[in-house]
Amino acid sequence: xxxASTAVPSRGAxxxxxxxxxxxxxxxxxxxxxxxxxxxxLINVLCFALFACAFNLxxxxxxxxxxxxxxxxxxxxxxxxxxxxAWGWPAELSILAGLVTGGGLGVxxxxxxxxxxxxxxxxxxxxxxxxxxxxxxxxxxxxxxDGIQGVPQRSALPxxxxxxxxxxxxxxxxxxxxxxxxxxxxxxxxxxHVLRAIRENEGRAISLxxxxxxxxxxxxxxxxxxxxxxxxxxxxxLQIATLTDVEFTMSGExxxxxxxxxxATLTGPxxxxxxxxxxxxxxxxxGVWVKALQGIIFIAxxxxxxxxxxxxxxxxxxRSRQT
Amino acid sequence: xxxxxxxxxxxxACPLLVTSRDGELLILQPWAIETSGLTKAFGDxxxxxxxxxxxxxxxxxxxxxxxxxxxxxxxxxxxxFLPPTAGTIVINGQDVTTLAPAEIARRGVAxxxxxxxxxxxxxxxxxxxxxxxRDLKTFYQFWxxxxxxxxxxxxxxxxxxxxxxxxFAQTRAADLPYGRKRALEIATTLxxxxxxxxxxxxxAGLGMEDIEKISDLVVSVAQGRTVLMVEHNLRVVAxxxxxxxxxxxGEILVEGAYxxxxxxxxxxxxxxxxxxx
Numbered sequence: 114x115x116x117a118s119t120a121v122p123s124r125g126a127x128x129x130x131x132x133x134x135x136x137x138x139x140x141x142x143x144x145x146x147x148x149x150x151x152x153x154x155l156i157n158v159l160c161f162a163l164f165a166c167a168f169n170l171x172x173x174x175x176x177x178x179x180x181x182x183x184x185x186x187x188x189x190x191x192x193x194x195x196x197x198x199a200w201g202w203p204a205e206l207s208i209l210a211g212l213v214t215g216g217g218l219g220v221x222x223x224x225x226x227x228x229x230x231x232x233x234x235x236x237x238x239x240x241x242x243x244x245x246x247x248x249x250x251x252x253x254x255x256x257x258x259d260g261i262q263g264v265p266q267r268s269a270l271p272x273x274x275x276x277x278x279x280x281x282x283x284x285x286x287x288x289x290x291x292x293x294x295x296x297x298x299x300x301x302x303x304x305x306h307v308l309r310a311i312r313e314n315e316g317r318a319i320s321l322x323x324x325x326x327x328x329x330x331x332x333x334x335x336x337x338x339x340x341x342x343x344x345x346x347x348x349x350x351l352q353i354a355t356l357t358d359v360e361f362t363m364s365g366e367x368x369x370x371x372x373x374x375x376x377a378t379l380t381g382p383x384x385x386x387x388x389x390x391x392x393x394x395x396x397x398x399x400g401v402w403v404k405a406l407q408g409i410i411f412i413a414x415x416x417x418x419x420x421x422x423x424x425x426x427x428x429x430x431x432r433s434r435q436t
Numbered sequence: 437x438x439x440x441x442x443x444x445x446x447x448x449a450c451p452l453l454v455t456s457r458d459g460e461l462l463i464l465q466p467w468a469i470e471t472s473g474l475t476k477a478f479g480d481x482x483x484x485x486x487x488x489x490x491x492x493x494x495x496x497x498x499x500x501x502x503x504x505x506x507x508x509x510x511x512x513x514x515x516x517f518l519p520p521t522a523g524t525i526v527i528n529g530q531d532v533t534t535l536a537p538a539e540i541a542r543r544g545v546a547x548x549x550x551x552x553x554x555x556x557x558x559x560x561x562x563x564x565x566x567x568x569x570r571d572l573k574t575f576y577q578f579w580x581x582x583x584x585x586x587x588x589x590x591x592x593x594x595x596x597x598x599x600x601x602x603x604f605a606q607t608r609a610a611d612l613p614y615g616r617k618r619a620l621e622i623a624t625t626l627x628x629x630x631x632x633x634x635x636x637x638x639x640a641g642l643g644m645e646d647i648e649k650i651s652d653l654v655v656s657v658a659q660g661r662t663v664l665m666v667e668h669n670l671r672v673v674a675x676x677x678x679x680x681x682x683x684x685x686g687e688i689l690v691e692g693a694y695x696x697x698x699x700x701x702x703x704x705x706x707x708x709x710x711x712x713x
Contacts, residue, residue, distance in 0.1 A: 298578065298579060298581070299578040299579075301581065301582045302577060302578045302580050303569060303572065303574040303576075303580055303582060304575060304576055304577055304578040304580075305582065306562070306566055306569060306575075306582060306585065307566060307569065307575045309557075309566075310555050310558065310566045313555035313556060313557055313558065314553060314554070314555050314556070316517070316549065317549070317554070317555065317624075319537045320515065320537070320546065320547050320549075320553075321541060321546075321570060321628060322538050322539075322570050323538055323570070324538045325538065327576070328575075328576075331576060
């Protein structure tokens with residue numbers, strides 16, 4: 114945190130203090146939440162928040178809009194679920210397998226798609242994700258329409274009883290924070306700076322001698338691995354991996370979460386995930402209408418507040434500071 | 437002129453022979469850029485046709501011609517932003533025809549773009565620093581803190597000062613006035629310490645006062661470097677450039693010093709006839 118104040122001297126101490134206050138507030142919310150709200154709902158939020166943050170690493174910070182992120186999330190959920198159930202791996206190792214799967218898929222997707230621009234890039238990622246969906250549908254180990262259910266929640270650390278929902282919540286929180294820390298560092302790293310430059314002006318970045326495809330590929334691998342981490346966590350925490358996780362709508366949902374929360378903000382996807390998951394959970398009684406509502410929110414976001422919730426708040430704070 | 441022709445002929449055919457005879461390294465590569473038979477076709481349309489261009493080391497060389505003459509396409513070929521249909525490109529004595537654009541940049545060829553090309557949401561300081569970052573070789577390290585970039589701050593500030601925009605160091609590039617943006621672009625390009633600068637219309641869109649400033653800047657950055665620039669402002673070309681190549685419909689029409697070129701009837705008809713004759 115101190116680095117921010119030295120790097121941007123104009124913002125000064127008040128900025129650092131405000132940030133510390135925000136972090137403290139978020140910590141309080143995270144600690145108290147499982148005692149006020151249904152832990153399973155919160156676990157769901159954490160999984161999708163991590164997924165959306167991983168997606169945003171590519172969309173927000175590298176300028177690559179992928180329509181195929183469900184493949185990383187869902188594919189990894191299957192691998193984790195299978196490792197835990199069929200091979201009896203402990204949760205940590207299974208989730209790690211998910212992460213590796215996501216990263217591997219990210220490299221493959223990236224390698225095939227990054228030489229295409231804009232909509233063509235999006236279409237290639239979507240087509241590849243459909244291939245993964247088809248594989249999940251046809252393969253024996255995924256359990257077809259049933260998916261893999263009843264995934265055991267057995268930690269390598271014997272004192273952790275993951276079957277307790279509150280313990281599971283804090284476990285998920287720890288995984289989320291680890292993933293979030295990696296994203297934070299990536300954004301604020303030498304690599305992150307070049308990535309931002311590529312997003313801003315790709316031609317210029319090339320003319321500065323940067324091997325743009327390699328940066329994109331690394332961003333893809335990181336985003337895939339972290340999406341895989343989210344998918345693996347989801348498989349353990351909710352004890353299930355199904356076709357829903359790997360379906361095209363999941364790729365769309367993560368775009369929505371990121372847009373609602375705020376593209377290219379660190380915390381936006383977390384807020385967006387909370388909003389969307391809350392909607393899906395608490396408005397489930399309205400059935401199909403939830404989808405319509407989702408569509409309306411999507412349109413409102415794109416038309417009226419493009420910066421998303423966190424983005425708009427940040428812009429407001431920026432304006433108030435200047436005046 | 438005779439000497440130049442000799443270098444040219446020998447330089448292309450067998451540069452090593454010259455070195456062994458004279459024992460002078462300089463003669464090895466008298467040309468910073470040499471193209472031969474360079475051609476780019478888009479379907480039936482030939483944007484650049486059989487261009488054999490030589491740019492002398494240390495010169496400020498102008499590329500002029502009417503709109504659509506293929507100047508920017510030629511730039512895009514030289515930096516490999518476009519692959520040529522035919523022909524070769526030799527830079528500093530090395531054939532670079534098949535290299536990737538980023539690799540050309542790493543060989544010391546820096547380019548600017550026709551429309552001012554900055555990273556709009558980064559500050560002026562960050563714009564220059566992201567170029568300097570290439571020297572650190574840590575640019576793939578996503579696990580390292582960006583505090584490690586602070587070692588570049590002094591150099592970034594010095595570059596901003598060299599183009600006279602120190603006061604704008606913390607301003608977002610998008611918010612800079614146009615002339616300052618072009619200055620920032622040059623500072624970013626200089627951060628690469630290139631041996632060859634390709635400037636695509638550096639004066640485009642600038643007011644009189646800024647043209648003065650940027651012209652001075654080009655002269656000062658050309659010290660010890662080779663500059664090839666596309667420019668429409670002939671007063672600037674006359675002042676800065678030792679050699680001028682006129683392109684027309686993708687082909688070289690004429691080449692020489694400003695006075696020779698400006699008196700050439702073909703050139704007057706093709707290009708300068710528009711108010712200059």
